[in-house]
Amino acid sequence: MSTAEGAIDRSVDVAVVGAGMAGLKTALELEARGQDVCVLEARDRVGGRLKPGHIAGHRIDKGGQWVGPQQTLLLAQAADVGVESYDQFNTGRSVLHFNDRVKTSRSEIPKMPFLSLLELQRVVSRLDRMAFSLPPDAPWAGPNAKALDSQTFETWITQNVRTHAAQEFLRLVTRSVFCCEPQHVSLLYFLDYVRGGEGIDVLTGVSGGAQEAKFRGGAHQITELMAAKLKTPVMHDAPVRAVLQHDDGVVVRTDRGDVRAKRVVMAVPPALANQIDFANSLPAKRVHLMQRMPMGTVIKVHVAYERPFWRDRGLSGMAVSDSLPCNVLFDQSPEDLSCGILVGFFDADAAVDFTSAGDNARRDAVVEAAKTFFGPEAASPIDYVDNDWLAEEWSRGCYVAHMAPGVMTTFGDALREPCGRVHWAGTETATKWQGYMDGALQSGIRAAGEVADRL
């Protein structure tokens, strides 16, 4: 029987909701401990925020793709299922489109006025120091937590950064790392994310940073191969609608039937968990936390050309803009260079503007950005593909949830706290590399251990 057909009527030790990297890791860890597990997935595929796609006959990742050398859980998981990583192409000059002018730079930090560059380096060191002083497991409990959580990152930028270029660069960092505007995110949440990602340079960097490498054949394969290792196949097309807790177990109600379990792990983003009926069994604090963790907004785009023509001009293909709606591009060309591919994003408010603009408007805006960065040769792509994560029913945005001021200090301690027989996983619950695949794996390992201790 296909795992996407037939009624579900099962009794297991643990039900896992969500077959993203976090849910699959939870299930594998529990199976390794001898538990009977059932993974319930709303989509007709595994992977969640990891998704396969094609452009010009080449496989691509429409969701998460990069891995940095610090992300040791992810590197180990990929090695375990036999998926190799290889370096992101990063040879040549990067492009900065700033104040309507295009400049190129040898370093990954874009060329900007000398005073701005000096200030940016000073401000980045200061933000890193503030981030690394936070308690990793409980940022809401640090000595300055309330003060840090009572302002947005935008407020901090305007009060602490003087030069226009440094201000704009920090806004760009927020958009490309959180997929939200700096006025949407609490300073404390921003700092905790920077701590989890080992500093701003690591988070935003290619060589030595979070974008250093990608996976041959795509990151989505890792989840497909993890799912294939499960003793019990994932139940697809089984959106969970309700979780009912009883004295001796839980009933997890899906569109295809019920699973009875001793415990359930919710490996879904908080905003998606908030759509599930818990029959009033969750503490009010948990419910209010889920109401206050919106997803970021992003549309990932790929555009293909006959050749990676930018390389001929000594350009790496990496480009950023302070004003174009598609504000970041990277070289995504296949290793055999049989064509040239650029990957990029509409993120934060630009993604909101373009979610209803239609495919053609998005394509035109991406080609316009590529022309601005790399010249007229970019006007004639051979293929274009995008993925609007705002419109995905079972993600409702990406890459990750964020918190506005006040949320972390008032509700943050409910993030990982089990609620009776209900446990929480998912990258948002990680204490390191939250928002990333590595964080999803960490959360799965933690949740499995937590459940195993209580069975």
Ligand SMILES: Cc1cc2nc3c(=O)[nH]c(=O)nc-3n(C[C@H](O)[C@H](O)[C@H](O)COP(=O)(O)OP(=O)(O)OC[C@H]3O[C@@H](n4cnc5c(N)ncnc54)[C@H](O)[C@@H]3O)c2cc1C
């Ligand atoms: C465009 C984009 C680029 C990214 N880039 C990177 C990157 O380069 N590097 C990196 O490390 N990370 C990146 N990420 C983030 C990374 O993909 C995520 O952190 C990670 O995949 C999250 O895994 P997860 O298991 O926590 O959540 P998810 O992948 O969201 O898994 C949750 C699962 O639960 C399912 N679900 C939801 N509701 C229900 C329900 N009611 N019933 C049943 N199932 C349900 C969903 O369908 C989904 O499969 C990116 C993400 C996106 C979208």
